[in-house]
Amino acid sequence: MDIDGDGEARQVQVRFVTKLPQSYKVQQASISIPANLTRFGLSALINNLLLTMNEDWTTEPFDFLIDGELVRMSLEEFLIAKGISAEKVLEIEYIKAVAPRKQEEPSLHDDWVSALDGSSDGYILTGCYDGFGRIWKAGGICTHVLDGHSAPVTSVCNLMPKADSIVDQVVATGSKDKTLRLWKFGEEDPIDQPKKITSVKILRGHTRAVHSISGKPSGDMVCSGSWDCTINLWNTGADDTDDSVSVKKRKRGGQDEEALSEGEALTTLVGHTQCVSSVVWSQHETIYSGSWDHSIRRWDVETGKDSFNMSCGKAINCLSIGGESSALIAAGGSDPVLRVWDPRKPGTLSPIFQFSSHNSWISSCKWHDKSWYHLVSASFDGKVMLWDLRTAWPLAVIDSHGDKVLCADWWKGDSVISGGADSKLCISSGVPVL
Structure with missing residues (x-):
């Protein structure tokens, strides 16, 4: 989805962190991702990163916290709503999605x-x-x-x-x-x-x-x-x-x-x-x-x-x-x-x-x-x-x-x-x- 209407989604610099066990951890280096990603897109991204580290990885859903609040809209909408600058590296914590399996x-x-x-x-x-x-x-x-x-x-x-x-x-x-x-x-x-x-x-x-x-x-x-x-x-x-x-x-x-x-x-x-x-x-x-x-x-x-x-x-x-x-x-x-x-x-x-x-x-x-x-x-x-x-x-x-x-x-x-x-x-x- 094109958030800005200019044909390309804006990019933001993020670093993913987690308190989950070592097998759930991705590299903490900052990466550039589209700002129009929602939690579903972010979850797919984390699963892809984990799959590159472990070919036996089984996909599972994740949720995401920014400044202690769960993300329930696109990253760009969240940043605007909370008045967070998109110019700095954004730290995003991921946790297991709480839903019945x-x-x-x-x-x-x-x-x-x-x-x-x-x-x-x-x-x-x-x-x-x-x-x-x-x-x-x-x-x-x-x-x-x-x-x-x-x-x-x-x-x-x-x-x-x-x-x-x-x-x-x-x-x-x-x-x-x-x-x-x-x-x-x-x-x-x-x-x-x-x-x-x-x-x-x-x-x-x-x-x-x-x-x-x-x-x-x-x-x-x-x-x-x-x-x-x-x-x-x-x-x-x-x-x-x-x-x-x-x-x-x-x-x-x-x-x-x-x-x-x-x-x-x-x-x-x-x-x-x-x-x-x-x-x-x-x-x-x-x-x-x-x-x-x-x-x-x-x-x-x-x-x-x-x-x-x-x-x-x-x-x-x-x-x-x-x-x-x-x-x-x-x-x-x-x-x-x-x-x-x-x-x-x-x-x-x-x-x-x-x-x-x-x-x-x-x-x-x-x-x-x-x-x-x-x-x-x-x-x-x-x-x-x-x-x-x-x-x-x-x-x-x-x-x-x-x-x-x-x-x-x-x-x-x-x-x-x-x-x-x-x-x-x-x-x-x-x-x-x-």
Whole structure:
């Protein structure tokens, strides 16, 4: 393409640098290249240079940074937009393009996949509108079915196992039946067919549906947000006695259930005036919450008071805490915009980033736990998008669902998992964030 209209593209002097391993490095001598190259042309150029150094080189996509910002236009347009002189040698850093290399076969559920958790490398935990939780291994193998709720499961989370219980994993689920349940299972259980397990503890106390749950980093407590506008804090130990009461066997489906312990809330945080749609127990004494009352709050667990209360102007559907120093707040809600705030900056409640490529409400967002820049979002528009704070455009758009996407997370550091109203758990793998 002729940028200047004079028949020849203007040339710029550049030097390519990278922090990638030695096998990815090209000569650092400056070279002259056309100024009308976009990132796709630059990627082709880098691959050609690497091929001249290694005839066995396999082509792969790259992204490019100039002064810490990802290039999403031609070099010439970028230089003009940023006021950078084309007379000096331009240093361009190249990195692996963050986009899925592979789409796994979807894992099918019997109803909407409403919640998931990918924080364990060994399995994926999902919650479904059929009332069951499920544990999945890679390759679409369901190893455990969590059977106990009497209404759709709306939220799930992994909890750290107890120090004296290396084999057993502990997970929590929340449901429209107003309860949370705790479950234990062994990762190494036989997987020739799904094993149905029952909960080890029921947590009762909410007066309306449980909408969101989050575990304390230490794993010994869990918090829950509900349609009753409150946040409850609970012990997670199945054998704790300070908050448990004896429960007789209950009838369920004509059969006696095993006797279970029931837990009562240790603390209730009050302040929201509508559904608490998202809770994140980010640090030992800090909980963040988002609500349909348009507010995001930060709670001090010890005092039970909110130390930060920000009105966002939109009903909040999802929250994630991460990014630089694990201090940034990402949130989505009742418009197509994913917003990021830095609560460390006093005197302003304006987002520091706004991403607007979705075209319907945002249902889920999650920071990558090892990157300051990367996060994923899901939307009712049926799409999952990967974001980098260094550009306003999505790095990748994952279009593997046929209906609303209700939840998304990272898994094993290099995969994006998502669930939706098409009853599918989708896995997009080979995402080179690190």
